[in-house]
Structure formats: C-alpha cells, structure tokens
Amino acid sequence: MAARRRTGTVIDRGRELAADLSQLVAAAPGGPTQASQAPFDGTLVGDVPVCSTHDVDAAVATARSAQQHWAGMPVAERRAVIRRFRELLLGREQDILDLVQAESGKSRLSAFEELADVVLTADYYERTAERYLRPSRRKGAAPVLTRATEYRVPKGVVGVISPWNYPLTLAVSDALPALLAGNGIVLKPDSQTPFTALLMLKLLRRAGLPEDLFQIVTGPGTAIGPALIERVDFLMFTGSSKTGKAVARQCGARLIGFSAELGGKNPMLVLADADHGKAASGAVHACFSNSGQLCVSIERIYAHTDVYDSFLAAFVAEVKGIRIGAGRDWDIGMGSLISEAHVERVDNHVQDALAKGAQLLAGGRRRPDLGPSFYEPTVLAGVTEDMLLAREETFGPVVAVYRAVDDDEAVALANDSDFGLNASVWSARHGETAARKLLTGTVNVNEGYAATWASHDAPIGGMKDSGAGRRHGREGILKYTEPQTIAVQRLLRVAPAAGMSNRAYARIMKGAITLVGRFPRSR
Template sequence: MTTTAPHPSPALDPALVSRLAALVTAAPDRPRQASYAPFTGDVVGEVPTCTADDVREAQRRARAAQAEWARRPLAERAAVMLRYHDLVLERQEQILDVAQAETGKARVSAFEELADVAMTARYYANTSARHLRPTRRQGALPVLTRTVEHHHPKGLIGVISPWNYPLTLAVSDAIPALLAGNGIVLKPDAQTPFTALIAVELLLEAGLPRELFQVVTGAGRDLGTPLIEGVDYLMFTGSTATGRIVAEQCARRLIGFSAELGGKNPMVVLADADLDRTVEGAVRACFSNSGQLCISVERMYVEDGIYDRFVPAFVERVERMKLAAGLTWEAEMGSLVSADQLDVVSRHVDDAVAKGARVLAGGKARPDLGPLFYEPTVLEGVTDDMELARGETFGPVVAISRVRDAEEAVERANDTEYGLNASIWTTPARGAELATRIQAGTVNVNEAYAAAWASHDAPMGGMKDSGVGRRHGREGILKYTESQTVAVQRGLPVGPMPGLPLDRYAKVMTAGLKALERAPFIR
C-alpha cells in the first residue's frame, strides 16, 4: 500500500467557524456540541445543540418566508441557483477544506461532491420551467373539455442529510425543492454540520432569502420526530433501519417522503471486458470516499474466463493506492469518518477471516496514518455465514467471487434485499441488455457509479430495501409539488342533458366511447 507521511489538516479559520455556527436556528443559551476532524481527532468547531422548540421555531420562520418566495417568478428563483453554481465553483478551495476537515475524505472525493452540487444547481435552474409549467392534458370530451395540470409547492420541506456526503446531500435535494417554491428545514448529521452550513451560506450569498432555509443541529433521535411533525414532505438519506422509522412517522401524518437508503452494490466483470479499464474502474467503484458511499461496490462477481487475469491485476493496483491525511490532492483514499465506522469495518473483516475468507489486499487499520484509517481491502472466499456477505459494511472492503457466466453473475447480483446501484463491465451492447435484468435503481455499464449519478436528467434511487422515491430529473422536482388538475367544460355537460332519458344517455355515450376508441388524435 503506497502511503505518504500524515499531513494533519490545519484548523479552520475561527471567524469562519463562528460565522457558520451563527446560521443555526437555536436559542442563545443552548449548549454546544463539537465536530471532530477524522484526520487528527481535533475539534473542528462547535454548533448549538438544538431542541424540539428550536425545530418548531425554524419551521415557523421558513413557513413565513415561503409564501413570498413562491410568489416570485420562477426565473428569479432560477437566477439564484445559477449564481450559486458560480459561487460553489469560485469558492471551492474553502469548501473542500471544510469538507475534508469534517469527513477525512480524500480531496478528490470532496471535489466529487462539490461538482455534483454545481451540476445540480445548473440542471434545475435550466430545466425547472419545463418540469413545472402548466401542461395540457386530454380532456373528458374532445374540444369540449380543456384540462390542464398545474404544480404548486407543498410548502415546507424537511431534509435529513448524512455524514458521508455532507455537502451534496445537504443541498442537492433542497435545490429543486426551493425552485418549486418551497421552504427548507435541514438537519445535517452531527458529525458534519459545518460542511452543510458553508453550502447554505453560499445559497444566502447567491440571493436566497435568509429565513427561507433554516438549519437545526443535533442528534437525529432528538430532532427527527419534531422535524417530521412540522413539515409537508421529508427527504431522508441514511440507513434502511432508520428509513423504516421515518416512513412510519411520515405515514402517520399522511405526508409524502423520499428516502435513499442502504445498499450492497454488485459489480459484474465479464470475460470480454477491457482489463485495464475495468481494473481502474473497480478501484473507483470500491474505494471512492473510503467506501463510505451508498452507491459504492461491496460485491464483485468475475466471470471464470477473466478471473485469473483480473484478480491479480486488481489486487496489484489496490496495493499501489495512495493513502494519506491532509488537504492535498495526492491521496486516492483518505480516512474513515468515525470510530464507530472503523469498528464496523474491522468487525466485518475480522469475522470473515475467522470464518475462512482470504485477504488478497489490505485487511487492517493504519493508525500510523491517522486514528481512523483502514486499508483498502479485497477478500476472496466470502460465504453467506459471514457478516460481511450480506450486511452493508460501508467501508473500503470488497468481496470478490468467481462465477461461471453472465447468467450466474446476474443471479448472484440480484440475490440481496438491496437494490441501489450496480456496475457491469463488458461490451456496451451486451452491458445495456444485461443492465435491465439487474434489480437496482441505477446500473452503470463500463463505469463505477458516476455515469448514472451525474446524469441529472434521469431519476436516481433504490429498489427493494434501498429506498422510496427518486432524486434527480423530473421526479426529483415534482415530488416537492402538489399536482392539481383544472378542467373547464364548454357546451355540453359530461353527464346527462336535462330532459334526455337516462337509458338514451347511456346509449349515446356508448356510441361515443366506441367512436373515440377509433379516433387517432386521442390515443
């Protein structure tokens, strides 16, 4: 494993930390909670520990601002997002510093987040008018019925975002909600509040009304319920177990929600894959963001015809990966985010090895690099009795298995309760056909995950236990709206005319329905 000497991350500017913490909606006497730097264990900064009362105050403020925001022309709302796009790219060095300080990820992984935020802002700024415009629909009676579909903002949207992608998941789901005319209350993960707050600060600088986007900080167990109790729709990204709880709470209130949840994502390598390209793609698929990525690969199925060439090449490349702490661009992989995450990864690997799995690369923590580093790890011989086989590890670990052919690979890829993302490496035409047989919300052919994720015009989300609803594309903005049908009737009524016998009415309607079936203009 190629490593470099640790470069501890410098402390963030105290003025920046203080300015960002002031964006949290909290009573002045609230106790403070710290965010810690995974590279060193040092305190990044402190934010208020909010209460249910703070959540309700945040909701009150955002609701008060939402009505005026919704009345603004959509072009004005879009202009804010285009300015935001530019600010994110212009201030990237500071944003990346904050994201790395709180997550310990490599700078290139932090840049992935930043690029996604900019792309999301640009996409929805340029397409929201198309998605939201009133749309003519087929009326009940041709010519006589004019039917139009409208979309109105739901009102107040709650966003609960995780620690692994604290920049993009704090604001990329909020951007379409804001463009649809809604207000936002965000609860970022307690480990990464400042990354979320710097994203919000730039939104305000771009012209978003100050009260429209509220942030509360604290533990999900304390703030989750009051947040759900006071919003009109919830966007949640996190574990499947917590997602079930969120779903129950939203169901009791009869409000909509969308959730991206866990994954145990497969990668299929077939014998006709390009070896060199696939090896590099596999490194990104498994170890981007230290494997702490909902759509990263944890299971790899390699066809027999290429297995004995692919596996040694992949292992050799993994062993050359550059691990480092610090705010430079040299590292390919950084740290895990917390001691809890390190414990999960270590437990999964140790359990698998104790039960007979073979370590081909990695397999141990690296405290010489930092308190939360773990080597990128490749395991062979993983069986279903091992915790790692089916449970989400969410770390830099992949189990690699030999399969006879594509049929077995697809069958084993689908043998999971999850269905978030998948990756297939073969010829483009063959991959596109096989992809439709994989039970996952996104499938990438000859790419790890970025091709589908960055296709912002297409929906992204999970099947099975990996989620409900979709982000991105048309679905990613319309879910934040209430659809309304307005039908204007001219001339003849849809029902019986006065004085017309009901049996005669039924015969006339029957004849009309038969005629309409043959009318090409209403098909």
C-alpha cells in the same frame, strides 16, 4: 512532518470557516452545544447548538411563512438565485474543499467530486425547472367543451435529513430542486458534519435566497428527526435502510410524501469478454472512492472464471498501490473514515470474515500512524454466507471477490440480495444485456457509479430495501410538487341539460362514448 503540516492547514482553515457559522442554526440562544471533530486527527472543528423540538417547531413555522411569498414569485426569479449560488460555489472552491475535508476526512479528489456534483445539479435544475413546472394541457372530458390543465403546486415545507458521508452533496443537491419548485426547506444535517451545510446556507442567502426560507436544525437525529417529520409536508431522507423504514412508517402515518436513498450491497460483474485491466482500474475507483463510504460504491465483485485470475491479480496490485493519507495533496488516493467508531464496525466485518476462513488479499489493518480513523483498502476472497461481510452493508473500504462459473451465474449472484441500489458491469459486447437483468435502480456499464450519478437528467434511486422515490431528472423536482388539475367547462355541463330526462341523457352519452372508442388513438 510535511504531511502533518498539510493536514493542519486543512483543519485550521476548516476551523476558521466554521467559527461564524453556528449562528445560522435555527436554535434559541443559550442552549447546549455539541462538538464536531476532524476525522484526520480528532481535533475540534467547532461547536453547534443542540436544537430542541421547540426549535424545530419554530424553524418549520418560519420557513412556512416565507414559503408563501417564495411560491408566488416567478420561476425565473427563483432560477436567478440558484444561478448566483452556482457562481459562488465556483468562486469559493478552495474554502469549500477544506471544510468538507476537515469535517469528513475524505481525500481532496473525493471532496472535489462533491463540489462538482452540486454545481452540475444547480446548473441542471436552473436550466430545466421552468419547463418541468409550467402548466400543461391535458385531454378534457369532452373535446372543445372541456379545457383541462395540470398545474404543479409546491408541497410547502420540505424536510431534508442528510448523512455525514457527503456533507455537501446530500445536504444541498436535494434542496435545490425543492427550492426551485417553490418550497421552503428545513434541513437536519448529520451531527458529525454540520458546518458544510451551514456554509451552503450562507452562500444561498448571499445569492439572494430569502433569509427565513431555508432553516437548519442541528442535533441528534433520534431526538429531532421525528419532530421534523411531524411538522413538514414532505421528507427527503438519505441513510440506512433500517432507519429509512422507521422514517417511512412515520411519514405514512401522516400521509405525507417520502423519498429516500437507503443502503446498498452493490455488485460489480466482470464478464467473460471484459478487459480485465480496465475492469481492475475501474474497480479501484468504484470500491474505494470516499474511503468506501458511499451508498453506491461496490462491495461485491463477481468475475467470470475465464478472467477471474487475471482480473484479481491486476486488481490486488492496484489496491496495494493506493496512497492513503490526509491533507490537500491531490495524489492521495484515499482519506480517513469518519470516526473511530466506524473503523470499529468496518474492522469487525473484516475480522469476522477472517475468523471464519476468508482469505485476505490486501489491506485489513487500521492505520493509527496516519490518524485515529484510517483503515487500509481491503480485498477478501472466500467469503461465505455465514460471514457478516456476505450480506450486510459494510460501508467502508472493503470488497469481497467471487468466482462465477459463467455470466448468468454472475447476474444471479448479484441479484441475490435484499438491496438494489447500484451495480456495475464490465464487458466488451454484452454489458447492456446483462445490465437489463439486474434488479438495481442504476447500472453502470464499464464504469463503477459515476456515469449514472453524473447523468443528472436521468433518475437515480434504489429498488428493494435500497429506497423509495428518485432524485435527479424530472422525478427529482416533480416529487416536491402536487399535481393539480383545473378543468373549465364550456357551453354544456357534463350532466343532463334542462328538460332532458336522465334516461335520454344516458342514451346520448352511450352513443358519444361508443363513437369516441372508434377513433384511432394517438400513440
């Protein structure tokens, strides 16, 4: 009864917060609506409009008009807005966590990780934006005579399509550097988790962001996603590799920029010299944070044969001790999955593996006693290539553990995938050496995913089918700009002077080019 009361408190508070947010959607009044349901118990969080393509047209046009003024503002004034937004986030911590949990079903700690990430992202780009965006001198065509300067011009209106698994982080963290770079934003959050994004918009406007600059459209991605891509000047997408490729084709046809974080089948390597106890504890967080619904979470573990048995025993024991539940209790280790449909997909991977001979070491069951979308953290061994679990992204609390004959085999097996998003290596002495051999955009040594994700000054993203472009760091803000070179020529043109023959000009230029080539080059 106490657990149900705590769950009800979270959902009730989420419902209260959602009540006045749907009016922020950029939709014409009187249209259809769609329901957002709480994964914890299936009850209604709230209804939001279903936007039409006409609504998308209007949203982009509104943001475009406001963007022109915003781009003309000094970067310092844009920074001040983001700084105030950061303070509002910290001041509304409990409300934000309640709404994130109500919409996504995740644990309190996983919800807090989202809030912390957005605060740190806001802080990083607020402090560094001016440095990244300031004009920079480049070497001109002729020393002294040519002054070349690189400027950074905003793309215009940036479209952001964000998923349900991180309704706070992935709706806002990509928008913040785009705003600081001088762009307008049109965001389409996932239909299952629209209200967290709408609360963020409310706080941004309270922080001083011009009302028209950031627009949110809601509705099915298949209906309004293509319409959004047809109208914006750049697209940031987070989602599956299959959808990402379709989005990339549409962006390519329009010759607009595109950045995407896509799927992963992320490996963890436990090398021969690893501390198996620390590796087991790290694997629990790496595999089951956010109920395994994390693009960078671990779904494959390769343990060196010398430590395989001790690691596996410690890991399975810790997995069996994970507390599953709902509500505000900070001691809950894992929350709900997003929906019953997603539970069905996850369970299908598990049952397919078991039917084909895999061994169940922990979990493997739905938990309807806790709620409609709960599933136990699951560990399997004996997974073979004919199983769905071997290569397809499960995106849930399921991990397969494999024995590797040596460290080199562990690296080779880890690289044998169409995906290349994130990896983890556990080792006392050889972690970084092994990490350099892995074909993934990020590698965490003696950590699962948080070390690279929280290093906001360093770029993150995927190789192979796991994405294109990067978020975070210098790349995470400059991708929202176009480089523009302006060269000012003094005294002499880069052409024959008056009265000079073309042949004489060519001879002089050849001498100058030869002379330049003899000067030592700066490193």
